[in-house]
Amino acid sequence: LSKGYRQRVGLAQALLGDPEVLILDEPTIGLDPRQIAEIRALIKSLGGQHTVILSTHILPEVSMVCDSVIIINRGRIVAQGTQAELVQQVFPAARLEVQVAGPTEAVAGALKGLPGVTAVETLDTRDGAPRFLLESPRERDVRAELVRLVTGRGWGLLELHQTGLSLEEVFIRVVAGEDHAPQIEEAVVEEAQ
Numbered sequence: 001l002s003k004g005y006r007q008r009v010g011l012a013q014a015l016l017g018d019p020e021v022l023i024l025d026e027p028t029i030g031l032d033p034r035q036i037a038e039i040r041a042l043i044k045s046l047g048g049q050h051t052v053i054l055s056t057h058i059l060p061e062v063s064m065v066c067d068s069v070i071i072i073n074r075g076r077i078v079a080q081g082t083q084a085e086l087v088q089q090v091f092p093a094a095r096l097e098v099q100v101a102g103p104t105e106a107v108a109g110a111l112k113g114l115p116g117v118t119a120v121e122t123l124d125t126r127d128g129a130p131r132f133l134l135e136s137p138r139e140r141d142v143r144a145e146l147v148r149l150v151t152g153r154g155w156g157l158l159e160l161h162q163t164g165l166s167l168e169e170v171f172i173r174v175v176a177g178e179d180h181a182p183q184i185e186e187a188v189v190e191e192a193q
Contacts, residue, residue, distance in 0.1 A: 004035030059167040093135040102155030104130040116140040
């Protein structure tokens with residue numbers, strides 16, 4: 001049997017007793033793209049009738065098939081929730097990607113001066129126009145003001161869309177914070193002594 005069929009047979013064996021909870025460990029490892037899509041669809045359909053616990057390091061897969069996520073670091077739960085909840089916990093700012101046909105420095109300076117914009121990063125240049133990443137508080141929508149600014153200066157607005165963190169970026173930030181936490185605690189204890 002191919003690896004894909006062995007995975008299916010394993011899932012079928014697990015389902016024979018009609019368990020309430022299925023625990024799947026790296027169910028798509030070693031499969032070709034078609035088999036991965038089939039296994040993901042099967043996992044999603046199983047989620048309607050069973051609790052499915054998916055243990056994997058393939059975070060885009062988690063994003064595609066899971067309703068909620070638990071991040072475990074060193075045997076401890078360090079974060080849990082929906083992907084949207086985790087993004088808000090880890091990164092409370094809203095992010096916009098903008099491409100403006102105008103002089104890079106002038107555009108960057110004008111964007112930094114927009115009310116509500118807390119950070120501006122120049123990303124790259126595509127087709128001769130710079131791209132920027134803007135951050136603002138989630139409760140403050142700066143898009144209309146941004147459009148007025150760009151058009152008022154006579155620049156062209158080529159691209160504007162909201163962007164979020166991927167589950168992989170959330171994982172890295174959560175685990176990096178956890179990995180530094182013991183060092184911070186040790187430093188505080190040493191200072192107190």
